[in-house]
Amino acid sequence: MKQDWWKEAVVYQVYPQSFCDTNHDGIGDFNGIRSKLDYLKELGVNLIWINPCYQSPMVDNGYDISDYYQVNPMFGTNEDLDALIQEAKEKGIGVLLDLVVNDCSDEHPWFQKAVQDPESEEADYFIFKTTEDGQPPNNWRSNFGGPAWTQVPDGRWYLHTFDKRQPDFNWENPDLREKLYNMVNWWLDKGIAGFRVDAITFIKKDLTFASVPTPDGSLYQIENYQNYPGIGEFLTELRDRTYGKRNAMTVAEAVGVSMDYFPDYAGENGYFSMIFDFNWYDMKGEADKSSKEAVHRWRQKMFDSQEQISSLGCWSGGVLESHDEPRGINKFLEPKDQSRTSAACLGTIYFFLPGTPFIYQGQELGMTNSVWNSIEDFKDVMVHNRYRECVENGGDTEALLQELREYSRDNGRTPIQWDDSEYAGFSDTEPWIPVNPNYPQINAAAQQGDPSSVLSYYKKLVALRRDPKWKEVFSEGKFIPQREAEDYLIAYRRVLEDKTAGIFCNFTGKAQTVRVSEEVEEILLNNCDNLEQEAGTLTMAPYQAVVLSLK
Structure with a gap:
């Protein structure tokens, strides 16, 4: 196996509670994931990342772990997980687990x-x-x-950095670290492909524990202590004592790491294989996400980040959405622009950037944010903590509710929509969290046989990314952004030796003609039925996206 095999991987994230229920309790389980391995193989991915499935009281949806060596009975048994790991491996799919070592459950x-x-x-x-x-x-x-x-x-x-029922570990204690390393190696011995590493930038504390004055006397945000000086000693030891010896893949949730420290985390000899690139992860603050100014700002953030990461010789994980975020189609598109074509365009934009692409469950179907009528509808502990704090401080609860409807993590946690039967084919009983009401229109069964569906297009995205003829261009090729481009156009090249792939995405509801300086040899991918070409120009339909072989 290549030392950096993950550079040619495509990862699919599974939120197990909401993936597929086979034991009729309204909660997804390991056997549900096993039952969909052929679906994932047909999609083309070769890694799945499973969110926390360890024993937990589920205060924070499994990130509060009470026993690192036992799985949560709601998902099945340790033997069920072993069978899933083995069966996935037989189908050419590796399994990543979540590693949560900043904190544990107060029931541990x-x-x-x-x-x-x-x-x-x-x-x-x-x-x-x-x-x-x-x-x-x-x-x-x-x-x-x-x-x-x-x-x-x-x-x-x-x-506790997070909920009060998630006490932080004292990483200064070498005996604790030894116990954590033993646990990590125990899971690696089971044959998993690696880990997604949660909230790792919080493990080093300011040992003075001094208060920090704030202008209005409010509490000081603990998130300001991410990547605190001295953390490198802990992360180097973690790597060298565990996954670093195994050629395992690790992707860190490392919010708060500036470009100055990116090589330490995801460089040639970094603490991890990669970290997620969150620098262009949303369009928060934009009054109209469809405006040319908003698209320009988003494009600049994306290109700036990708150029810097590439110039530093680092590797990143590319994501549009996850269990911690609302749906991508809502984050980046106004309601009037949300469609099969725009969802496919959005997928094309990020899929061929440098880095390993991650697909979150349901993203390949174009799933959207759900409907939340009141605070009681939400399941997320963070939502309820924020709402309680708002009430206690006499804040505007209706304004907060409106924000939560748009940005709550619960939007990404509704059950995946398999078909149009009751409960969207996820379960035959009422799920732990309500199914999005639009499941009769958006579901996998309806899209399977439809060559124009979002699902069919995502299969093509994955196939091209892993195509033997092109995969090295996308994993090793130079990234050349087209900064001087028409309004709404997000375009870049990936170049390796004599091969050039051009990615052109018309991120607007208007047709427009764009300039292309090279000759178009072949249309590798197109989310529309055709592409109008003349010498040096392409006339692109609204939200059209193409990947071209250029010379």
């Missing part, structure tokens, strides 16, 4: 022992502080809202 035996006995070994696995005045040790704010400290009955306070 280590934390239970730490709370019961302040003198125990486990008490130093976490970050406890005492204060003379009985107030929190500092003014840090959790990422999920409210203070980042919670008090236990004996008066001590413990730190």
Whole structure:
């Protein structure tokens, strides 16, 4: 196997709760994933990343782990997961698991022992502080809202970057680190292909634990401590003691890492194989995402980021959406522009950028944000924490609700829409979270036999990305953005030796003629029925996207 085999991979993200239910409880499971392996093989992907499936009270949808060695019974048994890993491997699909080592669940035996006995070994696995005045040790704010400290009955306070039921580990403790490394190697021994590494930039703390004054006296955002000095020692040790010896793939959620530190994380000898490129991950703040100014700004952010990453010799993971985000079609397109063609155009834009492309479940169908009528409809703990905080502070709850409807993580967590039967073919009983009401119109069964569907187009995207004739162009070729381009046009070249692939995406609801300086040898991919060509120009339909072989 090539040392950097992941550069030619296409990854499909599975959110197991919402993928496929086979035991009739309204929750997806391992056997449900197994039942869809042929679907994934036909799509063409060669890796699947499964969100946390370990034992957990599910406060934060599995990111609060109470036992790293046991799977959550709602998904099946350890043996079911073993069978999934083996069967996927037989079909040419590797399995990535989520690695969550910044924090665990407050139901983990280590934390239970730490709370019961302040003198125990486990008490130093976490970050406890005492204060003379009985107030929190500092003014840090959790990422999920409210203070980042919670008090236990004996008066001590413990730190939590996220929910209060997710206590942070004390990575300064070498015994804790040893136990975590043993766990990582135990899973690698099972034959998984690697890990997606969660919230890893938070593991190093400011050991002064000093408060930080804020202009209005509010709590200081703990997210400002990401990638804190000294974190490199921990990440180097993690890599060298575990996955670095296995040629496993690792992709880190490393929000907060600037370009100055990108090579440390995802360079030739980085801590990880790659980190996600979130620099152009949304169009928040744009009053009209379809305006030429908004498209220009998004294009510039994308090109700036990709050029910098390439110039640094780094590798990234390319994403449009995930379990932590609303649907891509809603993030980047106004309602009037959302269609099969625009969804295919959006997919084309990112799929051939440098980096490994990730597809989130349902993205290949053009799934959209769901409908949320009230706060009670939401399942996400972060949503409810923010709403409670808004109420306590006398904020505008209706304005917050409107924001949550658009940006809540629950939008990406509704069940995948397999067909138009009740509950969208996900289950035969009421799901843990409501199915998007548009499932009769948007579902896999309706798209399977339709050559013009989003699903059919995504199969073509994956096939071209992994085509033996072109895969090295997309994995190793030079990235040349076309910065001087017509309004709404997102265009770039990928060049390797004598091969040039040109990607042209007319990201607008208007037809336009665009200039092409090279000769078009072949149309490799086209999301419309035809392409009007004349010498040096292409006349592109609204949201048309093409990949061309140029010379």
